[in-house]
Amino acid sequence: MELTSNPQAVEIAGEKLVVFRDAGGLWHALLDKCPHRGAALSLGAVTEDGNLQCRYHGWRFRGDGVCARVPLNELTDKALGSIRAAAMPVMELAGALWVFTGTLQDEPAPPPPELPSSLQGPPRQFGTYSQHWNAHWTRAVENFIDFAHPSYLHRDTIGAWTHDYAEGGAIATCEVHAESWGFSTLNYFTTARQGFRVDWYRPNLSVLHFGDSGEGKLHVFSIPVSAARTRVMTVRRLPPGADTAAWSARAASMDNTILDEDRVVVESQDGPVDEAGEISVATDAPAVAFRRWHRQMLASRP
Numbered sequence: 001m002e003l004t005s006n007p008q009a010v011e012i013a014g015e016k017l018v019v020f021r022d023a024g025g026l027w028h029a030l031l032d033k034c035p036h037r038g039a040a041l042s043l044g045a046v047t048e049d050g051n052l053q054c055r056y057h058g059w060r061f062r063g064d065g066v067c068a069r070v071p072l073n074e075l076t077d078k079a080l081g082s083i084r085a086a087a088m089p090v091m092e093l094a095g096a097l098w099v100f101t102g103t104l105q106d107e108p109a110p111p112p113p114e115l116p117s118s119l120q121g122p123p124r125q126f127g128t129y130s131q132h133w134n135a136h137w138t139r140a141v142e143n144f145i146d147f148a149h150p151s152y153l154h155r156d157t158i159g160a161w162t163h164d165y166a167e168g169g170a171i172a173t174c175e176v177h178a179e180s181w182g183f184s185t186l187n188y189f190t191t192a193r194q195g196f197r198v199d200w201y202r203p204n205l206s207v208l209h210f211g212d213s214g215e216g217k218l219h220v221f222s223i224p225v226s227a228a229r230t231r232v233m234t235v236r237r238l239p240p241g242a243d244t245a246a247w248s249a250r251a252a253s254m255d256n257t258i259l260d261e262d263r264v265v266v267e268s269q270d271g272p273v274d275e276a277g278e279i280s281v282a283t284d285a286p287a288v289a290f291r292r293w294h295r296q297m298l299a300s301r302p
């Protein structure tokens with residue numbers, strides 16, 4: 001989602017949040033619910049001193065959620081400090097805002113995610129494109145690490161060169177290599193020896209290596225909005241000096257075509273990935289590795 005207003009309402013992982021930028025340009029995320037009477041804080045405004053002011057009775061909140069002012073009342077600093085809107089850790093990276101919503105369930109914030117070097121750099125160097133899918137985020141991740149579907153699902157577009165291999169009886173090999181940040185996969189047709197690398201970064205980033213340079217990589221985030229909705233966001237590093245608008249428009253139109261092909265089938269899958277009820281074969285090795293991580297991650301939660 002584009003951050004076009006300040007403050008702005010966003011929904012992530014089933015939580016309604018408000019994000020806002022303070023006077024110093026730093027972004028913050030709070031639960032979009034005023035602790036006074038539950039009004040949506042996103043209806044409010046950012047004051048000149050960088051606090052978020054509730055539209056209803058004008059209470060002001062700092063980026064860390066602590067109340068800075070309750071109009072019409074005399075409160076001690078201690079009393080003010082005890083009034084809090086729930087705040088979540090945020091960070092800005094590759095032109096995108098990252099929010100960890102687990103703190104709302106009293107989970108300690110994890111260290112920031114380990115990300116590829118191709119996502120480092122000033123925000124203006126990146127072009128992004130987003131689609132909303134009516135699907136569980138795990139289905140989307142699995143789609144973006146899967147080598148066996150482009151020959152069929154994308155046979156009229158990016159998979160055209162592989163369709164005849166697949167129909168002609170080629171065998172594909174999908175190697176999975178554990179990495180500190182997740183796993184890398186190397187996929188190739190035994191008959192063609194043309195390999196294609198796809199990386200998975202915990203928890204929801206797939207990196208498709210269409211080339212070795214930073215610009216040759218397509219980063220795809222599968223961001224949970226709710227249990228039944230996922231925002232699929234592609235991020236590309238733009239070539240130096242690129243006309244950002246023109247480049248983004250071209251990338252968006254291409255991504256739109258390919259992602260629409262994926263979206264239709266992924267939306268037809270029910271619920272999250274289903275280890276027990278579905279059959280996996282050798283070319284599902286990346287998906288099986290992802291499913292294992294997902295199962296262990298769920299099992300480790302309180």
Ligand code: FES
Nearest residue numbers: 034036037054057
């Ligand atoms: S509901 Fe927010 S100040 Fe009253």
Ligand SMILES: [Fe+2]
Nearest residue numbers: 143149154262
């Ligand atoms: Fe696809």
